[in-house]
């Protein structure tokens with residue numbers, strides 16, 4: 001047996017997927033064959049969610065039915081609302097996200113049914129209810145009244161409404177929708193692989209998504225969008241950005257929002273999100289962050305040839321939209337639930353227990369001494 005170690009599974013192909021394709025060579029990302037750029041231009045987030053979950057873009061009637069199903073499932077139980085009200089106000093919203101999905105698993109009547117039909121129903125419930133639960137925490141910790149979800153609002157509109165009590169302009173909603181489309185799916189990233197690994201033991205979708213949320217939280221993955229904002233807050237003024245980034249690189253620091261395991265010449269999602277970041281900066285009449293953004297990006301490319309990933313533009317965009325920094329990764333969760341769910345269902349259809357090997361590097365075989373002899 002080969003003892004070659006592939007730390008981080010670097011370059012290892014572990015399975016097939018028909019959900020998305022990351023093509024670093026031509027700088028493209030497709031969901032079920034459609035380029036994300038095309039989807040961002042022609043579709044709203046719900047159409048893309050439908051595509052990821054149900055394999056094809058919906059026609060008008062299918063979309064109407066899907067939106068109704070999402071709206072009908074937005075409510076959370078009184079029990080869950082009470083749990084959220086009793087959560088520590090200082091808890092990180094990613095820990096809240098992980099916990100609420102887990103609680104939904106306790107409450108769901110179909111938790112232990114892994115049939116394709118049941119998994120689709122559960123995926124839609126998790127997708128619809130998680131924004132409601134997170135928005136409840138968004139308000140509870142500010143001592144504000146929890147707002148119930150509203151029907152006849154889009155996914156994005158309803159989330160803004162539940163957080164802020166009002167719906168922003170069409171341009172802001174479009175920018176948010178685009179960010180959700182870009183975050184929805186990205187093949188075998190660490191959280192998706194976590195979800196598939198949990199699923200491979202034939203566990204349930206709530207367990208797999210709970211684990212995926214935990215994985216997304218880390219700063220090397222979804223948590224990067226929050227870290228980007230912390231960095232920009234630290235820099236404060238655009239005129240200080242150059243000194244800051246040169247200092248960080250001189251000290252061999254890792255700059256959050258840059259670099260990618262797969263994309264080495266740039267992340268195909270970045271140019272689209274940058275366009276909307278710029279738009280939101282103009283609407284909010286605040287270009288301070290944009291200036292910091294450009295300075296850091298230029299130095300990173302010039303000095304290190306390391307390009308930004310999608311978390312770099314989403315972080316400051318969400319900040320300008322009014323979201324608390326620690327809510328950026330939970331917003332990523334709301335969208336990625338679609339990708340995770342599709343992967344969980346795909347794993348179930350052709351399952352093989354995921355169980356890699358390890359090379360032992362511990363103590364040699366030895367005898368156990370009795371307690372009074374040690």
Ligand SMILES: CC(C)(COP(=O)(O)OP(=O)(O)OC[C@H]1O[C@@H](n2cnc3c(N)ncnc32)[C@H](O)[C@@H]1OP(=O)(O)O)[C@@H](O)C(=O)NCCC(=O)NCCS
Pocket residue numbers: 219220221222224253254255256257258259260261262304306309310311
């Ligand atoms: C995403 C990430 C973990 C990819 O890691 P990876 O494929 O394992 O690549 P490595 O971490 O080995 O990076 C290769 C080299 O580039 C450097 N590098 C990579 N990303 C960097 C960054 N953001 N800032 C500074 N240097 C970076 C590494 O230090 C390493 O340099 P070395 O060869 O001199 O040691 C890494 O780029 C990173 O930590 N980025 C910041 C976190 C982030 O934005 N995550 C979101 C990803 S979508």
